[in-house]
Amino acid sequence: MKGLLAVDMRSYTIVLALVVLWIALSLLSDGAFFTPRNLSNLFRQGSVVAFIAVGMVLVIAAGQIDLSAGSLAGLAGAIAALMQVRWLPALAASTGWTALASGWPAAILSIAAAVACGVALGAVQGVWVAYGKVPAFIVTLGGSLVFRGWLLGITRGVNIAPMDPKFQLLGQAYLSTGLGTTLGMIAVAAVIAYRIYSRINRQRYGLTVRPVWLEALATVGVCAMIIFFVTQMNSYRGIPVPVILLLALAGLFTFITTRTQFGRHVYAIGGNIEAARLSGINIRQSIFKIFMVVGAMAGVSGAVLSARLNVATANAGSQFELNAIAACVIGGTSLAGGEGSIPMALIGALIMASVDNGMSLLNVESFWQQIIKGLILATAVLIDVNSRKGRD
Amino acid sequence: MPEQKKVLLRISNVSKSFPGTKALDNVSLDVYEGEIHAICGENGAGKSTLMKILSGVYPGGSYEGEFFLQGTKCQFAGVKDSEQFGIRIIYQELTLVPQMTVAENILLGAEPNKYGIINQNQLYSQAEQLLKEYDLNVPCSAKVSSLGIGQQQMVEIAKALSGRARLLILDEPTSALTIDETETLLRIIRELKGRGVTCIYISHKLEEVFEIADRISVLRDGKLIGTAETSQLDHNKVVSMMVGREMESQYPPRQRQVGDVILSVKNWTVVKDGGASRPVVQDVSFDLRRGEVLGIAGLMGSGRTELVQSIFGEYGKRVSGELILNGEPVTINSSQDAIKHGLALLAEDRKQLSLILKHPILTNVTISSLRELLRGGVIDQNRELSAVHDYRDRLAIKAPSVHTVVNELSGGNQQKVAIAKWLMTDPQVLIMDEPTRGIDVGTKYEVYKLMNDLTSRGVSIIMVSSELPEVLGMSDRILVMREGTMAGIVDNDNVSMEEIMLLATGAA
Numbered sequence A: 001m002k003g004l005l006a007v008d009m010r011s012y013t014i015v016l017a018l019v020v021l022w023i024a025l026s027l028l029s030d031g032a033f034f035t036p037r038n039l040s041n042l043f044r045q046g047s048v049v050a051f052i053a054v055g056m057v058l059v060i061a062a063g064q065i066d067l068s069a070g071s072l073a074g075l076a077g078a079i080a081a082l083m084q085v086r087w088l089p090a091l092a093a094s095t096g097w098t099a100l101a102s103g104w105p106a107a108i109l110s111i112a113a114a115v116a117c118g119v120a121l122g123a124v125q126g127v128w129v130a131y132g133k134v135p136a137f138i139v140t141l142g143g144s145l146v147f148r149g150w151l152l153g154i155t156r157g158v159n160i161a162p163m164d165p166k167f168q169l170l171g172q173a174y175l176s177t178g179l180g181t182t183l184g185m186i187a188v189a190a191v192i193a194y195r196i197y198s199r200i201n202r203q204r205y206g207l208t209v210r211p212v213w214l215e216a217l218a219t220v221g222v223c224a225m226i227i228f229f230v231t232q233m234n235s236y237r238g239i240p241v242p243v244i245l246l247l248a249l250a251g252l253f254t255f256i257t258t259r260t261q262f263g264r265h266v267y268a269i270g271g272n273i274e275a276a277r278l279s280g281i282n283i284r285q286s287i288f289k290i291f292m293v294v295g296a297m298a299g300v301s302g303a304v305l306s307a308r309l310n311v312a313t314a315n316a317g318s319q320f321e322l323n324a325i326a327a328c329v330i331g332g333t334s335l336a337g338g339e340g341s342i343p344m345a346l347i348g349a350l351i352m353a354s355v356d357n358g359m360s361l362l363n364v365e366s367f368w369q370q371i372i373k374g375l376i377l378a379t380a381v382l383i384d385v386n387s388r389k390g391r392d
Numbered sequence B: 001m002p003e004q005k006k007v008l009l010r011i012s013n014v015s016k017s018f019p020g021t022k023a024l025d026n027v028s029l030d031v032y033e034g035e036i037h038a039i040c041g042e043n044g045a046g047k048s049t050l051m052k053i054l055s056g057v058y059p060g061g062s063y064e065g066e067f068f069l070q071g072t073k074c075q076f077a078g079v080k081d082s083e084q085f086g087i088r089i090i091y092q093e094l095t096l097v098p099q100m101t102v103a104e105n106i107l108l109g110a111e112p113n114k115y116g117i118i119n120q121n122q123l124y125s126q127a128e129q130l131l132k133e134y135d136l137n138v139p140c141s142a143k144v145s146s147l148g149i150g151q152q153q154m155v156e157i158a159k160a161l162s163g164r165a166r167l168l169i170l171d172e173p174t175s176a177l178t179i180d181e182t183e184t185l186l187r188i189i190r191e192l193k194g195r196g197v198t199c200i201y202i203s204h205k206l207e208e209v210f211e212i213a214d215r216i217s218v219l220r221d222g223k224l225i226g227t228a229e230t231s232q233l234d235h236n237k238v239v240s241m242m243v244g245r246e247m248e249s250q251y252p253p254r255q256r257q258v259g260d261v262i263l264s265v266k267n268w269t270v271v272k273d274g275g276a277s278r279p280v281v282q283d284v285s286f287d288l289r290r291g292e293v294l295g296i297a298g299l300m301g302s303g304r305t306e307l308v309q310s311i312f313g314e315y316g317k318r319v320s321g322e323l324i325l326n327g328e329p330v331t332i333n334s335s336q337d338a339i340k341h342g343l344a345l346l347a348e349d350r351k352q353l354s355l356i357l358k359h360p361i362l363t364n365v366t367i368s369s370l371r372e373l374l375r376g377g378v379i380d381q382n383r384e385l386s387a388v389h390d391y392r393d394r395l396a397i398k399a400p401s402v403h404t405v406v407n408e409l410s411g412g413n414q415q416k417v418a419i420a421k422w423l424m425t426d427p428q429v430l431i432m433d434e435p436t437r438g439i440d441v442g443t444k445y446e447v448y449k450l451m452n453d454l455t456s457r458g459v460s461i462i463m464v465s466s467e468l469p470e471v472l473g474m475s476d477r478i479l480v481m482r483e484g485t486m487a488g489i490v491d492n493d494n495v496s497m498e499e500i501m502l503l504a505t506g507a508a
């Protein structure tokens, strides 16, 4: 929400960092990193954390934090698994509604259960934070223990598998290449149209616009990214379904944060809660809603995770919240609140996922992986904080 | 000049630009040793920017030109450097740690210690001594949060003096002080002068400036317009140097058509949240008429802000009382309720309570009226832009664009943004708490004209102000608060400042 160029500069830097990282990993891995197959895996793996990162942008922009999202995702994933493995078959056995026990009905009910679980528990935490006035840090720290414990309790530590084949599609299916190409072309056309539209609009109101070359370059850059993405995915098996779902939800929430009353309120609360209160914003209600949103995203993340791995485990989703927070911060979301962009957080998530994936590919020992990720996070904040123009 | 004065600070050709603004344009200025040098100028003239250069907030290299302290060229990398040189700055916004005691604050960062372990006794005795030396009347072991703004200001001064201050800079130190507190502050500054401390004093209150300054410099649009001995200047001359033209009067003429009662407040009693102690507002009743300005006067802490904030639904707990709006009793429990009923509250402290400093003008202005801009649940960005442009033009908000971050605006323009936010909600009752605090004469006049414009359209205004001339210049009636109660309500014809003060202090 800073000046136009400042935002631009920051996003260019982050995209540039991603490009440099990919080149480095490709060179180090003798090209193994940069194959359609590996990139496809990377996107699929990264998407589970990215769902949470989308919700986390709202949380952090409102000056809050959620440390429970990973545990909640694990719990929701287990609920989805139990739904199709135990509860629905049991229900079918006792009532004779066998249609519910497998196939699409089971898949849909399982996903719904995971999301409902996320929303409900997010709402409970929201009540504690917004109406109980307990700091979000504490509520969600407690929440993360509660959810993880609950998850251990319902799974009894054993893996829950296998998932229904239809449910697995959520994590494992791919769009046909034809559909992928069509969507890619629509996206490119939409980007160009939107850029032109908003430029004309800004000029109409006498606002400063980027120089034409920069505008063109930025547009070409975004389009190139889309085309690159689609062709890479298509030359493996097509765009993964979880990635499409992620992009759709990210688009939806980007719209909500920038173009609706709720979104503006989120940023206002994080920017200056006292001013927001006196400006007629219902602080409690907004914070409550934010925790429902992040809960819902944790639910989606959990369902996708169970579907992709074809199993629900007791430690599923552990540290997802930390990766999601890192993604937001790398994407320029300020922990002080009031700022944050969902598209940038997705790039942040991609950076984190690339580091994960690349290091596994290079057989970096897992202790090093942790150390390196920690350093990346701290360094990202260091750069971000110091590149913000200091103002009294 | 008859006698040769020694120059303490020489500023030579200093310029500084921000994107879109030239904040300082080739400013050269001498400050003599031992003098009180006032700097005047409209909002955004560049006063604070110049002081931030002197104090190292803007480090060497971020501006052009140079300055010398006793002949030594200064190139500060940060505030620490300037403190080493003996330059101390006191801002309008206090920089104390509220949870710590007075003594701890005064010696913050310079605690007497041995191997890092603080000597508590020495800390307190050192602070005590300092306070006594400058005759500052504050209890050493009190928590800063328990002090009034005026006393906090004194702690701030003591803190500044705890080092070896050669040059003390005060940037709008009195804008939040009562008359008494201001008097004390001016006395202290004069005493400091007697001890050889040189002072740069920035204020929008010209009375103070004339009372205390030896010389006055005026900045306009980043340029130094001139420097002269105070004795050679008068109020009008300084104002015309500031605004670049003659100003006929401080207040626009008042021609109001006051209508029927629109809002009645009855037996209003409020206690602090959680505190079951004495009510902060007790049994206040008044009527507000359509198109009138009701001034609320009173000393700092007399419950004026609490009164208006509680009417707006955002302060403490109401014990008793009734609000009648347009003849109907209404309940207002939150700012949402208040806005729905056509009330608006321009809060006292624009940085803390009115604005989201890191957000642009655009979203700050529309945050309270987004509902009006929705089309199918979505904010219509074109309508939003054009609405904000209208307000920018109407209130003459000086900014490169509506996307400029509010933090980068000068005080007066920030206040205009806050006013625009409330005008956009189209209120029938506009409550303004200290509407002209920290804004310059020219802008004040604009705000007053705007108030008249609003009342002529039937808006009613409640104006809380600590500046009696303003209350007398703008109000139709004046409600005086004293210690949470209503000391009186008088028609504003032929009342004198003394009569109001008498009501406010209760001294007979």
Ligand SMILES: Nc1ncnc2c1ncn2[C@@H]1O[C@H](COP(=O)(O)OP(=O)(O)OP(=O)(O)O)[C@@H](O)[C@H]1O
Residues within 6 Å of the ligand: A391, B018, B019, B021, B022, B023, B041, B042, B043, B044, B045, B046, B047, B048, B049, B050, B407, B408, B409, B410, B411, B412, B413, B438, B439, B440
């Ligand atoms: N960090 C910044 N970024 C951009 N513009 C700035 C910044 N700081 C100040 N300005 C601009 O520089 C000009 C001078 O501002 P400055 O704060 O020095 O004014 P001032 O004389 O102290 O005004 P006031 O009386 O309102 O405090 C203003 O136009 C302001 O908008």
Ligand SMILES: [Mg+2]
Residues within 6 Å of the ligand: B047, B048, B049, B171, B411
């Ligand atoms: Mg200033």
